[in-house]
Amino acid sequence: MKISIIGAGLIGGSMALKLREKGIARFIYGIDHSQQHINDALELKIIDAEADLEQGVRNSDLIIIAIPVDAARKLLPDVLDLVSDHQTVMDAGSTKAGIVNAVKDHPKRSRFVAFHPMWGTENNGPKSAIAESFSGKAGVICNKEESADDALNTVEKVVNALDMHIIYMNAEDHDIHTAYISHISHITSYALANTVLEKEREEETIFQLASSGFSSTVRLAKSHPEMWVPIFKQNKENVLDVLNEHITQLRKFKAALEKENYEYLEELITNANRIRGILR
Amino acid sequence: MKISIIGAGLIGGSMALKLREKGIARFIYGIDHSQQHINDALELKIIDAEADLEQGVRNSDLIIIAIPVDAARKLLPDVLDLVSDHQTVMDAGSTKAGIVNAVKDHPKRSRFVAFHPMWGTENNGPKSAIAESFSGKAGVICNKEESADDALNTVEKVVNALDMHIIYMNAEDHDIHTAYISHISHITSYALANTVLEKEREEETIFQLASSGFSSTVRLAKSHPEMWVPIFKQNKENVLDVLNEHITQLRKFKAALEKENYEYLEELITNANRIRGILR
Missing domain, CATH: 1.10.3660.10 (6-phosphogluconate dehydrogenase C-terminal like domain)
Structure with missing residues (x-):
């Protein structure tokens, strides 16, 4: 599938590398405020092309939001405004109640799956990205009942491809x-x-x-x-x-x-x- | 040289393995309250023979005390009572002022070199011992002016053989x-x-x-x-x-x-x- 990575940094970059390796990602757009990150991500073959938000989102089957949690919470409604019922949006943020509440009443809420990979390092940026980062770690999916079945299936496939074990949990918990x-x-x-x-x-x-x-x-x-x-x-x-x-x-x-x-x-x-x- | 390891655990055992590998130790006595540690250390070829305190100390060129710091402070004067001017005693404890003060006025003080290898793990016992443990880490020698030159030389040779870089420091510091x-x-x-x-x-x-x-x-x-x-x-x-x-x-x-x-x-x-x- 075609994937947009919003935030081509440590987490987004590591996911991109692994999803390409596993054959899940056929084409990856990178969306990032930092031109340096985009350039590094292109050079490291983490992404195939730079895109702006609308272009990336419109042309992707899966949109992965991997930016700081406050920015993610603010951006997610705009991303959901752009997606159709055939597209899936996931995040990778370390807090979940805020983002889930921010789109609680959004008409496209069911296209979103709240996700948190239990991995990180003290480093950042695409140069720190490693395909094997997530292997063996926990991948938490929150409030799955608020997501459409097909969106949930897509994300579960992604999390399995990252070699993580899935844990389902309520966002507050x-x-x-x-x-x-x-x-x-x-x-x-x-x-x-x-x-x-x-x-x-x-x-x-x-x-x-x-x-x-x-x-x-x-x-x-x-x-x-x-x-x-x-x-x-x-x-x-x-x-x-x-x-x-x-x-x-x-x-x-x-x-x-x-x-x-x-x-x-x-x-x-x-x-x-x-x-x-x-x-x- | 012949070495006695008092406390054939994680630290003593790791030192023994490395010193044998480097050809510094020709024969190693193990002295330990725990028969299990002695048996494990014999089996792992960390030590060559079990000894009691007097037998081990009398027959060794170098005595390494690698037991908890309170026990080491108590034992050191007894060990110094047993040694001649051709033998060297070193410890490996994480605190230094206490042990240095305990033998300040001992007639054999100069046979002792206060040492602390800046390495450890959360594990203990000879089964956790690893020859390469100390490589690249700091080895601190305290109050070197209170040790005889030849005793200091012996310990410096040992610390170099452990592949540590030596730092000299006052015990209080x-x-x-x-x-x-x-x-x-x-x-x-x-x-x-x-x-x-x-x-x-x-x-x-x-x-x-x-x-x-x-x-x-x-x-x-x-x-x-x-x-x-x-x-x-x-x-x-x-x-x-x-x-x-x-x-x-x-x-x-x-x-x-x-x-x-x-x-x-x-x-x-x-x-x-x-x-x-x-x-x-």
Whole structure:
């Protein structure tokens, strides 16, 4: 089929590469505000041609919106205005309630399938795109009952081609779960980077000493604000809930240390170790 | 040379494998309270023979202490009591001021070299040992002026054989830097695991959704209390300093979200992104 990728960056680009490899995509239009991204995507054969929004959308069987979540929510109604009953629109955003609510009453709502691939890195742009990015990861489809059967089938075919396992979920539940499973990790990582940058004045020492443990906890702090401010904004209530709980949990470690209560400290750590049974 | 490894676990075992591979170790004694570790280490050819403390120490050119930091601090004076001026003792602990102070006035102080390899994983035991673990990482030698030249030379040869780059540091400075570069990462990771385990009741959902970002931030929460309680205990003041700063930094994210001050949120994230220039 013919596909338009709106946002030829890390996520859109990785999807394009894999869908072409799997023979799902015969022709791919790239739509992006950044001429640099378009040029890179053309050169890397991620897309076949540049298009403007109307041209791309009108000529595609599938339109994939892979731009920051606030922009996606704003753009989706315009895209749906352009599509016929033979076309499918999907997004790839990290928050789902906002976008689903934005088109709740749109006459073409059923052409849209709300999707979130549980993958990302701290990098961005088409040069970071990798075909195998999604393999083995979860692909969440939200509010599937609001999508037409054929649109849903198209997206399921796409998600299978990405080698992801599909999870169906309500958009509100999705946003609660991702606050825990993804959004809070980014906040702790940003805060950890700021902690170190604030107090550890010897940058050379950071660089020389940094252990693999530190690098893996701080890796996410490299993620760009263009993507993450909109996510935190759209999922504000859930993120605040989790953040409050996280600060409470950190205070327990603080109390254990201040009171030199090492039995309690051991208890806190032993409890945290239970994550071994869940994350393999 | 002949080497005794006291604590034939992840760190001691990995050092043994590499030192044998490099031809530095001709014969390796294993000394460990855990018979299981001894049996595993023998089977994996990490050690050549089991020994008790006195037998191992008396017959070795180099004694490597790779046990939890509180136990190491307690044991080191006994080991130094046993050694002659032709033998060298090194440790591999994550805190350094405590152990250095414990032997400050020991008549054999100069036979000891305080060492910390900046590597570890959330796993333990000889079965997790890997010869290449240390390659390219930093190996910190503390208070080198308190060690005899020949003992220092021996340890430098060992650290080079581990393919680590050597950093010399004062023990107090080491403990401040590692509070930032390693210890706080473990606390945030434990607290993050506890946050998720406290509020996210659907363990199956955690497992299914967990993204690579979450896994990398929570990975350290699998680390065992036997190792980490003693580290936090010995580095309490520094860890508390950093933890307080970290909670302050998290509160800034909380304030930005609560007040819907997204310019401030962007500023916080942009500041955190500076870690890109430091951690490559």
